[in-house]
Amino acid sequence: MRYSKEHKLETRARIVKKASMRLRERGAHGIGVADLxxxxxxxxxxxxxxxxxxxxxxxxxxxxxxxxxxxxxxxLAEQTPPEKRLATIVExxxxxxxxxxxxxxxAIPTLAAEIARENPRTRKAFAAKLEQMIDAIAAQIPDLPRxxxxxxAMAVIATMMGTMVLARVAGSGGFSEEILGAGREAxxxxxxxxKRAAKKSATRKVAASARH
Amino acid sequence: MRYSKEHKLETRARIVKKASMRLRERGAHGIGVADLxxxxxxxxxxxxxxxxxxxxxxxxxxxxxxxxxxxxxxxLAEQTPPEKRLATIVExxxxxxxxxxxxxxxAIPTLAAEIARENPRTRKAFAAKLEQMIDAIAAQIPDLPRxxxxxxAMAVIATMMGTMVLARVAGSGGFSEEILGAGREAxxxxxxxxKRAAKKSATRKVAASARH
DNA sequence: TGTACATCAGTGAACGCGCGTTCACTGATGTAC
DNA sequence: TGTACATCAGTGAACGCGCGTTCACTGATGTAC
Numbered sequence: 001m002r003y004s005k006e007h008k009l010e011t012r013a014r015i016v017k018k019a020s021m022r023l024r025e026r027g028a029h030g031i032g033v034a035d036l037x038x039x040x041x042x043x044x045x046x047x048x049x050x051x052x053x054x055x056x057x058x059x060x061x062x063x064x065x066x067x068x069x070x071x072x073x074x075x076l077a078e079q080t081p082p083e084k085r086l087a088t089i090v091e092x093x094x095x096x097x098x099x100x101x102x103x104x105x106x107a108i109p110t111l112a113a114e115i116a117r118e119n120p121r122t123r124k125a126f127a128a129k130l131e132q133m134i135d136a137i138a139a140q141i142p143d144l145p146r147x148x149x150x151x152x153a154m155a156v157i158a159t160m161m162g163t164m165v166l167a168r169v170a171g172s173g174g175f176s177e178e179i180l181g182a183g184r185e186a187x188x189x190x191x192x193x194x195k196r197a198a199k200k201s202a203t204r205k206v207a208a209s210a211r212h
Numbered sequence: 213m214r215y216s217k218e219h220k221l222e223t224r225a226r227i228v229k230k231a232s233m234r235l236r237e238r239g240a241h242g243i244g245v246a247d248l249x250x251x252x253x254x255x256x257x258x259x260x261x262x263x264x265x266x267x268x269x270x271x272x273x274x275x276x277x278x279x280x281x282x283x284x285x286x287x288l289a290e291q292t293p294p295e296k297r298l299a300t301i302v303e304x305x306x307x308x309x310x311x312x313x314x315x316x317x318x319a320i321p322t323l324a325a326e327i328a329r330e331n332p333r334t335r336k337a338f339a340a341k342l343e344q345m346i347d348a349i350a351a352q353i354p355d356l357p358r359x360x361x362x363x364x365a366m367a368v369i370a371t372m373m374g375t376m377v378l379a380r381v382a383g384s385g386g387f388s389e390e391i392l393g394a395g396r397e398a399x400x401x402x403x404x405x406x407k408r409a410a411k412k413s414a415t416r417k418v419a420a421s422a423r424h
Numbered sequence: 425t426g427t428a429c430a431t432c433a434g435t436g437a438a439c440g441c442g443c444g445t446t447c448a449c450t451g452a453t454g455t456a457c
Numbered sequence: 458t459g460t461a462c463a464t465c466a467g468t469g470a471a472c473g474c475g476c477g478t479t480c481a482c483t484g485a486t487g488t489a490c
Contacts, residue, residue, distance in 0.1 A: 007453095008466065027329055029241060032443060046467045047445085054444060108378075113325045116380035117239055127382050154378065154391050155371065155398030162374025166320075166366065168328035170339050179366050186367030190402045219486095220433065244476060258434045259478085266477060 012050045015040040020061040025103040028058055028114040055118075059125045062115065065107035066129035069212045070136045077140050085140040086156070087188055093160050093212060094184045099167050099176065101210035108133075108157070109164040133157060159187050224262045227252040232273040237315040240270055240326040267330075271337045274327065277319035278341035281424045282348045289352050297352040298368070299400055305372050305424060306396045311379050311388065313422035320345075320369070321376040345369060371399050 018039040022031050033054050034044035051057045076092060077085040092098075098105045108130070115126045137153035144152065163183025170176035230251040234243050245266050246256035263269045288304060289297040304310075310317045320342070327338045349365035356364065375395025382388035 011466080027326060030329065033445085034443085043468055045447085045469060049466065110325060112377045112381050113322060114239060116377060117242065120383075123381060123383065127387065130378065130381060131387070151390065151394040151397065154394035155375070158374035158378050158391070158395055159367065159371045159398065160374070161377070162370035162372070163367070165324045165328060165373070165377075166342065166370050169324050169335060169342060171332075171335065175339065175343070178363065179370070182363040182366035183370055185363065186371065186402060190398060223433080245478085246476085255435055257436060261433065
């Protein structure tokens with residue numbers, strides 16, 4: 001071995017991490033191999049020493065982003081009393097900060113629609129990560145049988161990501177804020193056992209962050 | 213005038229209509245000018261006699277699709293008793309038929325995320341059509357003040373389109389059906405005055421169609 | 425009514441450009457002795 | 458310890474291709490007389 005054992009793996013990880021951000025910002029087809037490599041401080045020629053194709057990187061990039069989201073939700077939940085966990089996640093998701101920083105945000109609103117049109121391998125990789133995210137949310141819904149919690153979680157994610165997409169289409173004015181508010185209320189008022197989660201207090205608990 | 217007055221306008225309308233379908237199928241950047249013209253039975257050279265740019269056609273195409281959705285919802289509502297109108301729209305939206313035929317379906321799940329990244333002019337055109345769609349849904353939510361109905365409508369659209377995107381990512385198996393079911397239940401159980409809309413009967417009323 | 429003409433919707437070759445991918449190469453690194 | 462060498466992560470020119478757009482043209486059409 002000429003270079004240290006982890007040197008190449010570190011470079012690869014850096015490419016994936018940067019690409020994960022840029023692809024969320026610009027879409028799955030919105031940035032080329034050369035620019036992605038430049039963002040990682042490299043030139044485009046070396047790309048194929050790390051990945052079989054551009055598509056392979058795209059898969060790694062959204063997988064990385066979605067793993068981070070799942071982790072992030074689990075950590076938020078750990079820091080919150082059980083009955084407020086779902087509310088905390090929703091409140092921290094449906095914020096202007098998240099809306100305005102898609103590169104550090106959830107991959108679903110930015111990439112899902114494009115990935116749904118991709119070939120089956122890519123689409124299935126995305127679907128597998130989506131399953132993980134559903135599980136992570138379902139685990140925060142108390143007092144419900146497994147199957148019912150899973151369905152609730154699916155609807156929560158659908159509403160959150162749908163709201164985020166619409167809010168981004170609407171820009172950053174009053175219309176957009178109204179959409180974010182509508183999404184927050186819809187998810188929280190629909191929530192399970194305690195009829196209305198304590199929204200205000202949950203919002204205060206977690207510092208606004210684009211991370212998801 | 214050499215050709216009949218409406219000849220060129222008819223051609224133009226045909227281009228817009230075909231493009232509206234193809235762009236919903238393949239995404240806002242998923243098909244080129246040459247192929248769009250071929251779909252309308254023409255060659256690419258004539259394109260700029262009808263539109264200033266590819267982008268101008270994209271705007272016309274999603275505007276057309278979204279106008280059709282608004283119309284479609286209003287017509288569905290007309291044919292349905294007031295308390296079942298929202299349920300009818302939701303049930304006809306969240307179907308496998310709609311999922312599997314994006315070209316004839318709602319433009320929001322296929323195009324919104326991409327348009328959110330487009331320049332302000334394009335994004336605002338989309339947002340304006342979204343407003344119309346929100347109004348059309350809000351009109352079907354009875355017994356609620358204007359502002360509250362509007363917020364409900366925003367959440368309904370967010371959940372419907374989010375569910376559709378996730379269902380398409382999930383393919384066409386059990387996972388996808390589960391997502392569609394979760395979305396239907398979430399919207400209908402959240403719904404306004406009558407706690408549970410009569411889902412089964414509403415479903416039967418309207419023939420499954422991909423149109424939206 | 426018939427013919428020469430003007431119009432203009434539509435054609436297809438050509439443009440400049442950016443993309444994903446390939447490949448011969450370079451030069452910093454750790455190893456052998 | 459010092460030097461010659463082998464490795465291989467990364468470089469940058471080049472490729473074939475498809476894209477949005479331009480433009481000189483064609484030929485079907487309706488009009489003028």
